[in-house]
Amino acid sequence: MRRHKHRSITTVRQPMMLSRIKRNNFWIRFRIILMIAGIAAGVLAVIFFGFPLVEDLIKGVDPSLRYQPKVEANFSLEEEGVPKEIESREMYFDKKYQLKNEPYIDGDTIIFTTEAEKGSVQQLNGVVVYNTITGEERLLANTEKKYDNFISPVLSGNIAVFLDSMTAGGGRILGYDLEKDEQFVIKEYAYAPPSLSLSGERLAFMQWAGNETQRLYVYNVKTREPATVKLYEPTKGNSDVDISQSDMVWAVEDGKGNSVLKRIAFHEDTAEFDDYNFGNSVYGPKTNGRQIVFRTEKNSTSCTLMMSSEGGEPMKLADGVFDYDIGDNFVVYSKEGQIYVAYTNAADTAHITSDMTRNRLASANGSGICYYDETDKSTENAVLDEVVKYAYVPET
Known part of the structure; x- marks a missing residue:
């Protein structure tokens, strides 16, 4: 065991x-x-x-420098094909001209009307041109105001055009030769003030000739020769006309809810109707001769903005647009107090104002843009010094 x-x-x-x-x-x-x-x-x-x-x-050599991160000397955030930044500047007069009515830009010149001489009643009685390069302003010396206010100034080269308007309606269209310092009368009008569009030597405008009749005029500011292009018999109303060097456009309503584009193309010394079919919802068209921009709603306070190139199928640029204009290579519009630039030859849109500001578009022409910065605007302030800014859009 x-x-x-x-x-x-x-x-x-x-x-x-x-x-x-x-x-x-x-x-x-x-x-x-x-x-x-x-x-x-x-x-x-x-x-x-x-x-x-x-x-x-x-x-x-300091050994610690060997292992520091290397940075390329020519590093840049700019990418090829991205548009350059659009810089805005202010038109400043140190309260000399507090009212800057409807500033319109042409090249390196901005024109606006203002209260040059103060009286018991506030009136726009002066016309000022401002040089964006030198910062110098010039009050046109030989203007003669017959009625209440100078309004709606436009400019092309050495010729300025503006209205001498009555508050109750009626007035006259005036021209001004900046070289000769000479004012001249283009036409009297009896009803609502016409909207002026000037390109080169051609001035275009719609004028009411009664309660239901409008006439479309083209005027040569160089030869001072007027022409009635078309007489519209009873109509529900046409849009303002917009003119470029090679065409002019407007919209016609038929009273049945339809509004269609009308276009006249210029060929040397002749002109002919050459309509594009953009459908029955065309309002407020504007042209630069290559592109046409328009809204699809009659109400312009919040609209859909469309653009066509060379008469092609329109494409949507933006919704909720308040106002807009067109330049040589861009469409500019305001939306929710901000200013945007959409390039016509590229799929790029630039936001040129700060989110901290409130802005309103005034005009666009060529490569220039004018707009109001209304951030500090106060309805309680009786003396309002309007802030006008301008910018130039570079080529893409």
Whole structure:
């Protein structure tokens, strides 16, 4: 019995000894692997840090500079094809002309009407031209106001055109030669003041000739020759006409909820009707000779803005637009108190005003834009010094 017990104890102890031997062998191998890894890391450290360190010390260079992040010297955030930033500047007079009515930009000149001479009743009795390069202003010396206010100024080269308007309705269209300092009468009108559009030597406007009749006029400001292009018999009303060097456009309502585009194209000394079919919802079209922009709603306080190039299928530019205009290579519009520029030859739109400001578009022509910054406008302030800013849109 004792022998049997002795054999049983020997049989149990042999596996335990084998297990201990295996554990010891594992830790020996693990230590060997760690030692090899440590040696390899040391070798790599010498290669990557030791040799360069010795090299830097030999050259007398601060070793810490070797591992600083490198910055490309010519790094720029500007990407190829992205339009340049549009910079706005203020037309400033140190409260000399607090009222700056309907500023209109032409090249490096801005024209506006103002209260040049103060009286018992506030009136717009002066016309000012401002040079955006020199910052100098000029009050036109030989203007003669027959009625209440000078309004709606436009400019092309050395010829300015504006209205001498009666508050009760009626007035006259005046021209002014800036070189000769000479005013001349273009036409009298008896009803609502016409909206003027001037491009090159051509002045275009719609004039009411009664309660239900309108006439479309084109006037050459150089030769001072008028022409009646079309007489509209009883109509529900046409939009203002807009003219460029190569065409002019307007919209005609039929009284049944439809409003369609009308267009006249200029060919040297001739002109002909050349309509584009944009459907029955065309209001307030404007042209630069290549693109036509218009809204699809009669209400202009919040509208959808559309644009067509060369008479092609119109594309939508924006919703919720308050007002708009067109320049040589852009459409400018205001929306929720901000001014935006949409380029006509690229899929880019630039936001040119700050979200912290409130702005209203005044005019656009050529490469220039004029707008009011109304951030500080107060209805409680009897003396209002209007802030007018202007910007030039670069070529894309």
